[in-house]
Amino acid sequence: MWGVARVPTPEQEDERRLHRELGRLRQERTALSNRIRSLLVLHNLRVAHVGGRSWAHWWNDHGAQLPVGLRAEIERSVARLSLAVTQIRTIEAQQHATVKAGAQPAIxxxxxxxxxxxxxxxxxxxxxxxxxxxxxxxxxxxxxxxxxxxxxxxxxxxxxxxxxxxxxxxxxxxxxxxxxxxxxxxxxxxxxxxxxxxxxxxxxxxxxxxxxxxxxxxxxxxxxxxxxxxxxxxxxxxxxx
Incomplete structure (x- = not known):
């Protein structure tokens, strides 16, 4: 028995990129946050939320306890995490704005x-x-x-x-x-x-x-x-x- 293979058009495939990128960014955000927490736990340091409003104060109080190399690695990871969070918010805002404008009635x-x-x-x-x-x-x-x-x-x-x-x-x-x-x-x-x-x-x-x-x-x-x-x-x- 033969089955029909339905293939999306190039335009339909291109419309999938936004939410797929959003999914990858969310995975990246989770991976970076877990990685930072794991590095801190190795030195008996625990934080409730990485990259939040209270992160800067917590890092100023506890970051000096860490070795220089590890501290630099965490700071770079936090920078990448901050970028991922910003891009996630940008895409989410774009989706909501598009729907609110009436461009996506089915959604x-x-x-x-x-x-x-x-x-x-x-x-x-x-x-x-x-x-x-x-x-x-x-x-x-x-x-x-x-x-x-x-x-x-x-x-x-x-x-x-x-x-x-x-x-x-x-x-x-x-x-x-x-x-x-x-x-x-x-x-x-x-x-x-x-x-x-x-x-x-x-x-x-x-x-x-x-x-x-x-x-x-x-x-x-x-x-x-x-x-x-x-x-x-x-x-x-x-x-x-």
């Missing part, structure tokens, strides 16, 4: 749902909903890698779990949004379904259930963008005036 529509922010809506639209034309819910789930992968050979029938063959960025985000949905949309039909079926079963059942919820939520968001169908009993954010 603005998704961000109206409680539990979904502009950054998350941006990734979903640019990676998934903005350039793919889905014909049914199965195509939505398959594109995320949230489709089952049964193994059938003779009398042997085994369920191997989800395929994980789709867009990993969108799949990871949908899992995060599923947890967020439970918190910010407690009255929705999806949350009630999850609580009735998976919540009483312990941590393992909740981890299994959150994948099922992510699949259903992705389908619900697709219908919301495609047909204007708000997920059942889901609430919207108030419109700013």
């Amino acid at each position: 603005a529509l998704l961000a109206r749902l409680r539990g979904i922010g502009v950054g998350s809506a941006w990734i979903l639209v640019k990676e998934l909903f903005g350039w793919r034309n889905f014909h049914n819910r199965r195509e939505v789930a398959s594109s995320l890698g949230l489709a089952p992968t049964p193994y059938n050979s003779g009398e042997s029938q085994v369920e191997q779990g989800i395929s994980k063959a789709g867009n990993k960025r969108a799949r990871w985000l949908m899992i995060e949004l599923a947890w967020s949905w439970l918190r910010y949309q407690p009255a929705s039909q999806l949350t009630q379904w999850f609580n009735e079926r998976f919540a009483p079963g312990g941590k393992r059942m909740r981890r299994i259930g959150i994948v099922a919820l992510a699949r259903r939520l992705a389908i619900g968001l697709w219908r919301y963008l495609e047909y204007g169908e708000i997920p059942v009993q889901a609430s919207l954010k108030p419109v700013a005036t």
